Amino acid sequence: MSPPQRQQEAYLKLAKPQQKNDPLHRSKILLLGTRRFIERTISSRAIIEHDYRSGKTSILQVLFKNLPSKQTFYLEPTMRVTKHPYDTLIPLEIWDCPGNITVDTLGAPLSEFASIVFVIDIRDLYQQPVVKLVEFIVAACQVNPNINLEVFVHKAEKLQEDDKIENFRQIHERVMDRLVDESPEYEQVPLNFHLTSVYDYTLQEAFSRVIHKLIDSLPYLENLLNVFCSNTSSPKAFLFDTTSKLYVATDASPVDQATHNLCCDYLQMLNSFGPLYKSNAPPQADTPDSAKPSTKAPFYPSASTSLSPSQPVTLTYHLVTPHLALVASLPTPVFEMRRGLVEWNVVWFREGVREIWEVEKERSEGELV
Amino acid sequence: MKKKVLLMGASGSGKTSMRSMIFSNNPASLTSRLGATIDVEQNHVRFLGDLILNLWDCGGQDAFMDSYLSTQRSTIFSHAGVMIYVFDVESREMAKDLEYYRDCLDGLSQFSKDASVFLLVHKMDLVREGERSAVFQRKAAELDKASGDFPVKVLGTSIYDETLYKAWSSIVNTLIPNARNLNTHLRIFAEACSAMEVILFERATFLVIATSSSSDASDSVVTHSLDPKRYERTSELIKAFKQSCSRLREEFHSLEMELAEFTAVLDEMTKNTYVLVVVHNPVVETAAIKMNIRMARKKFEELQGDTLIS
Numbered sequence: 319m320s321p322p323q324r325q326q327e328a329y330l331k332l333a334k335p336q337q338k339n340d341p342l343h344r345s346k347i348l349l350l351g352t353r354r355f356i357e358r359t360i361s362s363r364a365i366i367e368h369d370y371r372s373g374k375t376s377i378l379q380v381l382f383k384n385l386p387s388k389q390t391f392y393l394e395p396t397m398r399v400t401k402h403p404y405d406t407l408i409p410l411e412i413w414d415c416p417g418n419i420t421v422d423t424l425g426a427p428l429s430e431f432a433s434i435v436f437v438i439d440i441r442d443l444y445q446q447p448v449v450k451l452v453e454f455i456v457a458a459c460q461v462n463p464n465i466n467l468e469v470f471v472h473k474a475e476k477l478q479e480d481d482k483i484e485n486f487r488q489i490h491e492r493v494m495d496r497l498v499d500e501s502p503e504y505e506q507v508p509l510n511f512h513l514t515s516v517y518d519y520t521l522q523e524a525f526s527r528v529i530h531k532l533i534d535s536l537p538y539l540e541n542l543l544n545v546f547c548s549n550t551s552s553p554k555a556f557l558f559d560t561t562s563k564l565y566v567a568t569d570a571s572p573v574d575q576a577t578h579n580l581c582c583d584y585l586q587m588l589n590s591f592g593p594l595y596k597s598n599a600p601p602q603a604d605t606p607d608s609a610k611p612s613t614k615a616p617f618y619p620s621a622s623t624s625l626s627p628s629q630p631v632t633l634t635y636h637l638v639t640p641h642l643a644l645v646a647s648l649p650t651p652v653f654e655m656r657r658g659l660v661e662w663n664v665v666w667f668r669e670g671v672r673e674i675w676e677v678e679k680e681r682s683e684g685e686l687v
Numbered sequence: 688m689k690k691k692v693l694l695m696g697a698s699g700s701g702k703t704s705m706r707s708m709i710f711s712n713n714p715a716s717l718t719s720r721l722g723a724t725i726d727v728e729q730n731h732v733r734f735l736g737d738l739i740l741n742l743w744d745c746g747g748q749d750a751f752m753d754s755y756l757s758t759q760r761s762t763i764f765s766h767a768g769v770m771i772y773v774f775d776v777e778s779r780e781m782a783k784d785l786e787y788y789r790d791c792l793d794g795l796s797q798f799s800k801d802a803s804v805f806l807l808v809h810k811m812d813l814v815r816e817g818e819r820s821a822v823f824q825r826k827a828a829e830l831d832k833a834s835g836d837f838p839v840k841v842l843g844t845s846i847y848d849e850t851l852y853k854a855w856s857s858i859v860n861t862l863i864p865n866a867r868n869l870n871t872h873l874r875i876f877a878e879a880c881s882a883m884e885v886i887l888f889e890r891a892t893f894l895v896i897a898t899s900s901s902s903d904a905s906d907s908v909v910t911h912s913l914d915p916k917r918y919e920r921t922s923e924l925i926k927a928f929k930q931s932c933s934r935l936r937e938e939f940h941s942l943e944m945e946l947a948e949f950t951a952v953l954d955e956m957t958k959n960t961y962v963l964v965v966v967h968n969p970v971v972e973t974a975a976i977k978m979n980i981r982m983a984r985k986k987f988e989e990l991q992g993d994t995l996i997s
Contacts, residue, residue: 388847576935583931587924588944594917594924595965596948597883617969621944623928625937 343682344403344411345532346430349374350454351417351437351447371395371417372437372447373472373516378402378414380516381525381562384589387516399425406559406641407566407675408533409682420450421457428458432532433466435525440471440485440513448489452496459507466531467509469493470524474515486513519563519582523573526564535674539567542670546646547571549663555646556581557638557671560589566642581645584633588621618668624650634660638668639675690862691741691766693802695755695791696773697784698723698747701809701846705773706730706744708846709855709892714930715846726751727763734859735889735896735959735991756790764791764798768862771805776826776843777813785833792837803861804839806830807854812845819843849919852926856895856918865990869897872990880964880979881971883949886918888961893922893929896960921963925953943973952976957988 351372376390382404399419402412413431421428428434436451451469458465471486490511497504512524530536543555547569554577556565563582621635630650637643644667653660694702704718710732724746732740745755745763755763772791778784795802808826811819827841842854860866869887877885877899885899895918914920929939942953949967954977956962964976 580931580935580937583928587928588946590920590924591944591951592946592948594914594920595883595951597913597967617947619944619946621942621946623942624940625932626940627938630940631937 344409345432347410347412347528347532348424348428348431348434349378349412349414349437350419350434350451351415351439372439372442374414374437376516377437377470377472377514377521377525378412380521381564382412384561390516404562406529406562406564407535407539407639408678410529410532421454427461428454428465429461431458431462431465433468433528434458435468435470435528437470437472438489440473440477440482440489445492448492448496451493452500455497455504455507455509456500459504466528467507468524468528469509469511470514470521471511472514474513474520475517482513486511519575519579522563522565522582523575523578525562526566529564529566533566533678535678536567538674539671540569542667543567543569546644546663546667550646550648550660551652552646552648555644558585558643558645559641560585560637560643561641577647581633581647584623584635584645585643588635620664622653624653626650636664636668638664638671642671642675644668644671688737689739689741690768691743692858692862693763693767693770693795694742694744694773695770696747696807696809697775697778697780697787698749700747700773700775700778702747702773703728703744704846705807705809705844705851705855706742708851709894710742712891712926712930712933714927718846723748732891733959734892735863738862740859740862752787756787756794760794761798764794767795767799767802769803769805769858770795771807771858773807773809774826774830776808776810776822781829785829788830789833792834796837804834804837805854805858806834806839806841808841808843810845811843811850812847849916849923851919852894852922853916853919855892856922859889859892859894860896863896866897869990870899872987873897873899876979876983877964879983880976881966881968882964882976883967884913884965886921886963886965887956888922888925888963890955890959890961893925893961895919895922943977945973950976952980954980956980956984957991960987960991 351374373390375393375396376385376387379385379390379393380387382402396414396416398416400414402414404410404412413426415424434454436454438447438451455467458467469489471489474482474486477485493509494505497507497509510527512520512527514521514524533539539557543557546552547555552569554571554574555569556578557567558565558581563585565578619635619637622632624630624632632648632650632653634646634648634653635643644664648660694706696702701718703721703724704715707713707718707721708715710730724744726746728744728746730740730742730744732742734740743763745751770791772788774781774784774788792804795804808823808830811823814822823843826843830841831839840857842850842857844850844854863869873885873887877883882899886895887897888894889896898918925939925942932939941955942951944951949965950969950971950973951963951965952973953961953963962980964980966976
């Protein structure tokens with residue numbers, strides 16, 4: 319079998335849904351939070367509990383199950399630890415825990431986890447979540463000093479701009495104070511705080527940064543993107559995971575939120591367009607042939623949208639692996655006049671990403687053996 | 688050419704929210720900031736270039752309604768092209784709403800007999816998803832009965848999904864005199880592109896003006912059985928993307944897609960319309976479609992000119 323053929327077959331294999339007990343070594347992310355009953359109104363007939371939850375399940379559903387943010391209100395509370403596998407460049411496993419979890423009831427040693435994401439409701443200024451967070455940090459640092467610790471100060475949409483910053487700062491301060499109280503050496507613990515909300519793309523941005531720390535090949539991907547950007551004079555390019563809208567890597571220029579939002583909206587639109595005009599025609603006679611990859615060159619979906627008028631920009635979209643897409647903003651004159659060259663660059667970029675992806679895949683399969 | 692559009696209904700039924708979404712490009716989340724409409728707010732909306740919609744957003748509080756029906760009766764109801772009457776699906780005073788509606792219908796038949804009437808059962812998002820069609824059927828029957836002999840069209844709408852665009856597309860379709868002619872030409876154009884479907888949108892509102900598939904559904908579309916909600920969903924999606932572009936002070940210009948399922952190009956057709964060409968044949972390149980659009984532009988400019996003179 320020639321190498322390109324083998325590559326194609328590997329490609330097809332991965333496009334299929336994973337089997338139940340897949341033999342992949344997944345990077346584990348632990349998602350923690352609190353759940354408390356703050357207020358009880360007792361009327362003659364019923365006890366109404368105002369349930370303040372931090373929003374872990376909402377985060378997972380919005381990111382990986384495409385749940386519209388408005389619907390998160392109806393989610394049931396999580397009662398036991400649930401594991402969500404997710405495949406992007408590297409295979410992930412995200413553990414969604416009930417609010418009352420402790421280090422002992424988790425059912426797995428903390429050393430197994432690559433990252434811990436702690437979710438705090440931005441309105442929750444009481445001691446309890448902070449105490450719990452610190453407890454986990456201390457326990458995690460003892461068994462695994464290299465663990466990545468992230469704090470999502472969540473539900474930012476509930477507060478006005480000024481209060482938002484103030485509460486964010488307060489929560490940050492409390493956590494740090496408490497950590498230093500435990501022992502002064504914890505002052506050096508690298509702890510990242512993010513302000514997030516499911517109603518905009520701050521969540522995607524923060525979670526992207528969590529994932530970046532788990533991808534060992536990140537510098538190589540970034541380098542590929544840098545080369546792509548300089549060759550096509552693109553001001554910004556992202557490598558996105560198409561379904562979750564997380565970006566796996568981006569070029570060296572700083573991420574500006576407006577551009578990131580636009581790219582996310584663009585992906586959202588393309589994702590919704592796909593099924594809209596899909597033909598439900600009964601399979602025709604020639605389809606069995608096209609199913610064989612050897613007779614047909616692999617097809618990579620692509621799209622572009624041009625924007626004006628300030629400086630004409632074209633947003634391009636090129637799928638590079640079954641789950642990853644290159645989204646770049648290019649000056650429209652470059653895209654229109656030198657489209658062939660841009661696509662040539664995309665081809666080489668794709669080759670590069672594919673190589674890295676194969677290595678990552680081999681490694682995650684091999685590590686278990 | 689000017690067409691008068693009356694937007695009426697009880698206070699708080701959602702008239703102004705609807706108008707701001709369709710004609711001012713506001714997202715649904717911002718409609719909660721709108722205040723009550725005092726008396727009549729008149730707007731001129733340029734639709735399809737020379738066709739101007741004269742939108743009368745009539746505040747729905749009882750005092751205003753009474754004055755529309757008495758002292759202002761002739762000003763309000765004369766020369767109307769369309770009356771859109773909005774009912775809140777969860778209205779607590781349906782009897783009163785119906786009474787006002789019947790009075791308005793009387794006024795309309797007195798001053799502008801030929802006006803078409805659209806009844807929108809609005810805020811359908813408040814009804815549970817499973818019960819929606821049953822609730823709508825019941826309301827529609829009730830409204831049909833209240834309208835007597837007057838021919839009306841009842842539509843269920845919500846600003847949170849694509850039904851809003853579906854309703855308004857069918858409303859503006861009655862205002863474009865030669866829509867049928869456009870459909871025929873789009874069909875010819877679709878054949879030239881070997882396209883599955885060609886859809887023409889108004890530029891500012893992205894409402895559907897005409898499509899290549901005729902109402903009795905041509906064979907090719909049936910065999911491919913596309914999503915029945917595709918037109919409204921497209922309007923909704925493009926509108927949402929236009930909004931996110933404008934947040935960056937950019938303006939949406941064109942879109943081409945080569946997806947696994949189909950190839951599509953969305954581009955300017957005439958100076959106030961956009962066209963979406965959807966092709967399922969993987970051999971057809973987007974550049975070829977763009978070329979066809981460029982060649983068809985002149986013809987469609989002419990057609991549109993004709994439509995508006997007649």
